[in-house]
Amino acid sequence: MINRVLLVERDRLMLEKLTQVVQGTRGFELVARYQSISDALGQGAIFNPNLILLDIEKQNSVALIADFLKVYPKASILCMGEKWQAESASHIVKAGARGYIIKPFTGVELQEAVDTFAKMGSESGCETLVFFSPKGKSGKTTLIANLAVALARKTHEQVGIIDADLQFGDMAVFFNLAPKSTIVEAARDAKFLSPITLHSYYMPVTQNVSVLCGTETPNLSDKVSIRRLENIISMSRSLFRYLLIDVPPGFNPTSIAAAEKSNTTFLVSMINDAYEIDHTKRALEIFKDWEDYNERVKAIFTRVEPCNSQSQQNLANKLGYPVTAIIPNEYGIVSDAADNGKMASDIRPDSPLARSVDRLADEITGRGHRIRWEKS
Ligand SMILES: Nc1ncnc2c1ncn2[C@@H]1O[C@H](COP(=O)(O)OP(=O)(O)O)[C@@H](O)[C@H]1O
Ligand SMILES: [Mg+2]
Incomplete structure (x- = not known):
């Protein structure tokens, strides 16, 4: 199955970096990308993504995930942040995200994240x-x-x-x-x-x-x-x-x-x-x-x-x-x-x-x- 990726990242440079990674990884197709959350929620659905890479750095991640699940009920959400924290990771999984990946990541890491989260249960x-x-x-x-x-x-x-x-x-x-x-x-x-x-x-x-x-x-x-x-x-x-x-x-x-x-x-x-x-x-x-x-x-x-x-x-x-x-x-x-x-x-x-x-x-x-x- 091809991963149709919707990328949401506030930071312009990071968005560019991650765009290249997604585009350069086999099995992944970047269907839309946004810096603004409201744009991603309002405009992204027509692209029918099945994987959302969502920047949750400095945000209320639980509310954010809930909003995205409402608009994209069938997509998997992988949250992205700069460092891993046990507490926030368990919150985001409880909120309905599949998992968490540290950015920036390589194509190999992205692939591994998707494979691993597909195979396993949640915390x-x-x-x-x-x-x-x-x-x-x-x-x-x-x-x-x-x-x-x-x-x-x-x-x-x-x-x-x-x-x-x-x-x-x-x-x-x-x-x-x-x-x-x-x-x-x-x-x-x-x-x-x-x-x-x-x-x-x-x-x-x-x-x-x-x-x-x-x-x-x-x-x-x-x-x-x-x-x-x-x-x-x-x-x-x-x-x-x-x-x-x-x-x-x-x-x-x-x-x-x-x-x-x-x-x-x-x-x-x-x-x-x-x-x-x-x-x-x-x-x-x-x-x-x-x-x-x-x-x-x-x-x-x-x-x-x-x-x-x-x-x-x-x-x-x-x-x-x-x-x-x-x-x-x-x-x-x-x-x-x-x-x-x-x-x-x-x-x-x-x-x-x-x-x-x-x-x-x-x-x-x-x-x-x-x-x-x-x-x-
Ligand atoms: N059910 C068993 N019957 C007989 N000997 C056992 C059994 N389970 C373990 N042993 C033996 O007892 C020793 C200690 O086992 P081990 O599993 O390493 O215990 P522990 O991790 O508690 O130190 C080993 O030599 C092992 O082969
Ligand atoms: Mg032992």
Whole structure:
């Protein structure tokens, strides 16, 4: 489909610059351009644009978008500004724009913006899932990697992983990636990025799964400030339908900041000795500060033997809190898969581990509930 572009830009020089970019980009046709908003609203409709590039710098963007949607109900609106701000970006998406691009941009960036925004949902439609563990070695990285692949396979939606286990993140190893860029570069550049440009810091794993890899060495972790991390999470929310975040074990500024940004925080513990229940209980206590913690905090145990509903119920009884998922003890499959840079669920789709992960994916996408509650 050809993009019939209506360009609205107050600044004369910028308008010239962007005109050349649009005209020079394949698949884009400039059908009209205006410096004045009232002209664009009053005269542009006869050109039947399907993509509006709208300067919102120093304007009431929400009102502006509403005006354009009224006149151009079928067109996609991409807002343009000089720098990305999390707050304004979520406002404009709520107001009905497809997304935001930083100007001036190149033809490649324009193309990428249109492709990305066509593929993904809006920020408000992103489920942000944080995986918290009271202690290290909880099986959470294994779970996140397998779950991301399962979510993408089931929904065909875009799934992102942020490895924010800043000192000892190993998501890259898990997926056999040699990242060209990591969370360190993303944090360094965050101020100048829009979601579209942030996307290029993610490494693709499959068609629908990408990873923002962790630091290459532990000493780099202090290069990622909490504010930048929050910024990266906010921006990433407009890139993916599901965003899975791996955080360092225990309560620390990073894990807390990520959990605060989540729709759901999973408390993940691996069954090893008798203490997991106790640790999870104590972690639950801390999350009770959240008013909505009953819906927002979910418990998961890994390496559960035997992995059946009876065990799940027993764990829930001991914990005094529902247990959302249990993952079986399958060291062989997990480590074979990791050696191959593949997911356990891909190597052995019928294994108990893959099925447990699938069930959790159903729970997250709402299919689990539907299966259970829907009559017929
Ligand atoms: N379900 C499982 N059954 C058996 N071993 C597992 C399982 N999940 C993970 N492991 C193993 O436990 C270790 C820690 O797993 P990992 O996912 O890296 O945990 P974390 O990210 O919490 O440190 C790894 O050696 C991994 O192979
Ligand atoms: Mg880990």
